[in-house]
Amino acid sequence: MVKEEWTEKGYIDEPADNGTDLAAEIRRMCKEKDAIILAHYYTDGSVQKVADFIGDSLALARKAAKTDAKIIVMCGVHFMAETCKILCPEKLVICPDLNAGCSLADSCRAEDLKKFKQEHPGYTVVSYVNTTAAVKALTDVVVTSGNAKKIVDQLPKDEKIIFGPDHNLGSYINAVTGREMLLWNGGCHVHERFSPQAIVEMKKEHPDAIVLVHPECKGPVVKLADVVGSTAVLLDYAVAHPDKEYIVATEPGILFEMQRQCPDTVFLPVPPEVSEGSAGCSCNECEYMKMNTLLKVYNALKYEWPSVDVPADIAVEAVKPINRMLEMS
Incomplete structure (x- = not known):
């Protein structure tokens, strides 16, 4: 591909060589290029595994502001990469897919x-x-x-x-x-889809489960919560009480880190609607967050593109x- 095609597409989808261990190559290039990979809790588990640091928006902003790395690869959505660039104007900030927006x-x-x-x-x-x-x-x-x-x-x-x-x-x-x-x-658009009816149905099947809810959810959903908070707050609560069972009303990418830190705990993602057999279904994914893939991270590091810039007067x-x-x- 030529760079004009990259620009139009917003990411590079050049396939890796057969047999390439993408995760290993990503880590090798990070060391070679002095790069750091930041990933949001909502990204795919394979991306979280290869990241140097995972967190919510506040933790990622703090990490970006303090890093000494020359290159920041922000695996999240576009505004997160913009925030990194605003805080670190002298660094190269890469977003694996420029189409990863936010409703x-x-x-x-x-x-x-x-x-x-x-x-x-x-x-x-x-x-x-x-x-x-x-x-x-x-x-x-x-x-x-x-x-x-x-x-x-x-x-x-x-x-x-x-x-x-x-x-x-x-x-x-x-x-x-x-x-x-x-x-x-x-x-x-993700948190708007959670329904109080789904939580009520899940509570019938799991009466002792703790309901964790992100405050971006609608009021009737928040009222059913035992704990309301950011992804980091919900994660910290679960880690502090691993003997509980949890019903989780936020983007299910957080379940990867929850399960990693609490391997014996049961986490049940809330579906967007109540329907027969839907309870416990993981179907409230953010398609923008899931645009971050290992192949895109690999190509972004390899070619150091696509980069994110913010006009100086706005920054x-x-x-x-x-x-x-x-x-x-």
Whole structure:
């Protein structure tokens, strides 16, 4: 393939030589090229196994900000690679597939947020990390699902706040902080699919199971939870209580690390709808996260492409709310 074809496709699908141990070659190239592989909990297990570090959005941002590696391979979605580039402008940041987008980030365009801010002067903008660099540039402080409550709690009680783009997370933060933030009407297409009926049915079959729910889920689902939190919070709870059985309402990629750390624990992923024989079915996968494959990681390292860049004028503004988040976390 020529580079023009790579650019149009957004990734390189050149097959590896027959018999190539992709994982071993990836690790060899990381050492040779001084590269680090960061992977989100929602990526495929084979990608998590080869990564130097796995985590949620906050942990990945912290790791990117501190790494001495020359190359960062971000196995997640596009906004995560943008965040790495904003924090590490001097480094080469590679995204194995540029098509790995995010429905939540897509639900809030920078031009729409700019207009909304103009219609609501005097409001502080708190944006979820699942946003584009251009939206972050219009933001006062970035948050993740793991630190949103902590950061909002630090803002003055009478401060007028716009929270976006995830309406479900914003509603949850309003409920646990007593705030009345103005919420953007965006959502994650994966977490929107979880249904309370499915959890009710699963609880009938597993009455002693602990229900773990991500706050991007809808309110009726969150109300059924025993534990609400980010992927890291849910993982930590399970690791601290390995003798329990768990019903998990978040993207099932997290089950790989949960099962790795708790090999004898039963984890049951919640299906999107209640149907005969559906309980325990793993069918709420994020197709964008699953675009990260070992072959794409291998090719991305081999060719050091596709790289992610952020325009300097956007990056200089976007880094401010990210750094504020890191300072307040």
